[in-house]
Amino acid sequence: MQANLSSLLLMHWFAALNLIGTALLLLLASFTGQRPESRKNVGFILLLLAMATYSLALAFESLASDLSGAWFWNRIQYLSIPFLPALMLLVVGRYVGLPFQHPWLKAVLIGSFGFSLLITLLHWSSPWHDLYYRNIAFTVVDDVAAVSFTPGLFYHLFDVFYLSNAAIALVLVGRRAFQVYGLFRTQAVAVFIGIIIPWLFALVGDFASLPTDLDIVPLAFVPSALVLGFGVLNWGLLGLEPIVMRTVFGAIPSGCIIVDHNRRLLDCNVAAQQMFPGLTQLKTGESIDAIYDDLPGFGAVLEALNDRDHWLIWSPDNRTHYRVQLTWLEQHQMHLGYLILIQDETQQVTAEALLRERAELDGLTGVLNRSSFDEHLNRAVEDNARAGTSLALILFDLDHFKALNDTQGHQAGDEVLKTVARCAYDLSRHGDSVARYGGEEFALILPKTNLAGARAIAERLREVIAHDTPVTASLGIALTDSENGQSPAELIHHADQALYRAKRSGRNTVEVADVSATGVAAAGVE
Known part of the structure; x- marks a missing residue:
């Protein structure tokens, strides 16, 4: 029987691709659920499970031999398909920091999930009305079994709902990508790509003239899962709370410079750029050694702090005094880089000198x-x-x-x-x-x-x-x-x-x- 199933999967490439996508999505959901910040990622985990359910049910629908089997797996798909737009809105909203506790935003989110539930009920009850599917029948396209139908009114409304939610999500993430830079921009781009791939597949499936009538949207889940998975595995995409971090990072009055272990610039805040204008000329990935010539003694202070986690006072002109602290950035016992914290201590140093002078x-x-x-x-x-x-x-x-x-x-x-x-x-x-x-x-x-x-x-x-x-x-x-x-x-x-x-x-x-x-x-x- 195992040999027959293997042969069947080899013959049905469409089912095989969807099962591969299902496996990837489930692995990513499992990994995300095991992370310390998994409670914050519930929406993302549910999105992955919904996509996996969609792919799995579509794979088995494509292997069906009659309408009864195909319609069963088609109904299973609609336990997840209607909720994809609402879950996508939830995940992106959390990522960009939308205040869902605000009454009108909460109402929008509840309304989205309510509409998704309505679509599920209408789909399941299609044999008794024409609101979602009409003329339900069994068909085989390119040796792939499927349920054929004539779209009803709410099918088209759901299409608009899905494409609109995806467009809103893309606008939110795209806007965020222009507001941040460095590592955070890379994160935003990864989210953008992960969303736009299935959205483009849906557009092509709805409006382009394809040589097949097969549902191609689940095929987009494989590359989408890989991009999102790479983001989660390598950057803690949803656990970093990017907007909160970006806001706090930008508001800190002390200069903050983040570099990798080779002292290449990853990020810096406005205060650091005001202290050292040369930073504005550096691009992400360039060595900060280029600014040493304009900062007398700064390189020597960093070298003195290397491999240590304490601070030194740096006085470039004997009139201004900076406290420089070097902190190692590590994840899973791997050294990723340094946070260079620079505080203007001129007033304090001057006051301490005055106190010492008065004491002497x-x-x-x-x-x-x-x-x-x-x-x-x-x-x-x-x-x-x-x-x-x-x-x-x-x-x-x-x-x-x-x-x-x-x-x-x-x-x-x-x-x-x-x-x-x-x-x-x-x-x-x-x-x-x-x-x-x-x-x-x-x-x-x-x-x-x-x-x-x-x-x-x-x-x-x-x-x-x-x-x-x-x-x-x-x-x-x-x-x-x-x-x-x-x-x-x-x-x-x-x-x-x-x-x-x-x-x-x-x-x-x-x-x-x-x-x-x-x-x-x-x-x-x-």
Whole structure:
């Protein structure tokens, strides 16, 4: 019996083609049903099952030997044929994001399925009226059995219904194809092709003069299923929610660039194009290396991020600052490409720098505060020890400052402190550090400076303070070099001893620390 069935199928090419189409459609429906997002794809699965039912029943109708058998399988076909237009509208509507919860759209959808049900009932009851089929008979065309009939009114109405729904679906998908680009445009084109193939077959079958009267529409399901199946298998055609993704992708204020594993452009949003105008000149599939010349350091940042999932700050001109994050895009443990996320962090970086500056600086004078002075001195001493050079520290204290505060008020004292800090800052060189050590006491850290250089700066500072303010200053100098390497604490101690001697010797003078002397602190001396 199996051999007879095989021989029968070989003789009946029409049945064989329809059975192949049935198998493909069922496989695609099974695969789609197993996907995680299968609930969102119910309409698509039902469309595939309806097409499979149509093909299967047509195959067996073509093998019938009398009207009874052919009419049975023809009725089975009409459990699915009338619902194809409504299901197609549902699937395409979901794909392009039609709001079916809107009352009038919901009414259109319900009306479509209602009309489909009416056509099924009219077809099944055709022997008792002439509304759908008339003159039902059995015929054989090119060795293929079929039910012959004269079309009734509702047959023609259903033709219009099917072709109209397909035309609306094509317009919706075609419009979407022009609104998107990159991978999403490819998806839209695949949907468009999957819909237009059976639509064209239906047009040809209805209006063209063919050498056969056979129903050729199901033959279109094979290529249509292959195109739609390729889309579902490779792109998650219905699970991607393209419209929602496109809307969100376009609205993100951060620059988003999607590239494949070879850094070839797949997609980018408007924000990325505004940040980097060169992206507008690139076509899908072109390497983004072409824009590196216009983006100083961008390529280096991406290379530094390669094979990692974190971020770096990229500052192409030291005025703008971007946070660049590279995220791997994977599916089924296969590396597909990268999402490059670029956020403008200029305001945040500037604000953080300002906060750090405020934390490091003395609020009144604008020079380093005590804690920042300690950090700068520790670092300077370490760098000096590695370099084998000399480092000078100048501590200076304003003479009789308390008397100035008592007689002229604290506001006048504050103005003097600010003037003294400005004088010290103006005399400092690149790499030097000026700090308010405490109260009316200040400090200068002078890297790569020998004793003669430090004394010259101290004397100049003493003269400027005496000239520009109503007070004078006493200054103490300490030096560390490769011969008497000192720790920061020792350096401060020796500079403080020298300052004490300057105070004791009459003030408004400069003294240099004697490393061999022990001395005492200058506490209480003003």
